[in-house]
Amino acid sequence: MVLSPLGYARFPNLAREKCLKCWLCVYECPVEFPLPDTFNKEPVVLEEVSYKPGGIILVADQDIDAELASILSDKLGTGLLVIRGIKNRYTHGGPIDEKSVKKIKKRLAKAELALAVSPETAHTLNINPLILKLPALGVKVSYAGPVHIPCLLRKYKDELLDALEKLGVALTSINEECVKLSMKKDVLYLCPEAKNRGGKVVYDLLLSSMSTH
Secondary structure, X not given: OOOOHHHHHHOHHHHXXXXXXXXXXXXXXXXXXXXXXXXXXXXXXOEEEEEEOOOEEEEEEOOOOHHHHHHHHXXXXXXXXXXXXXXXXXXXXXXXXXXXXXXXXXXXXXXXXXXXXXXXXXXXXXXXXXXXXXXXXXXXXXXXXXXXXXXHHHHHHHHHHHHHXXXXXXXXXXXXXXXXXOOOOOOEEOOOHHHHOOOEEHHHHHHHHHHOO
């Protein structure tokens, strides 16, 4: 059973047991009910872990995709900002500390473009996912098959499909089932978290392609 954000908030015990914490229902809720805020009372504070300046800055969470983002930053010649706290918010829920968000955004304001490697970072900071800009950075991959659109990137769906086509992906179908619910071996995933669950991730193809050039 899947409830609306208001339904889960009304039955917190059921929410703790059944909610996948993909936050998709919040994203699509017409009244934008802040369900994550109802899971824990303590605000989630974002903290800067490391920073490498650059015209383009990749933004990553220490516990989600920092290692991957560091490799991508070196390969693409970009800056890198690693922060802490985002995984905690999307794993456990809780209100976000707005002061810490403003501090991070102030740091990013110095760059020409800030790009998120993970859907969680894109959603938290309201910045573009890296996958949208990869074609403009001159990289290509070779892949034909189904692609998973992450829950938190649904609003970018049309742009993502266009970017993937320009990247060299021949899309055969779209998978929108949350990675926290199931994983499929023949699907290409756009979120780093999928790799930790045994999935094939677009960034693996990207790095493989870049290593041969």
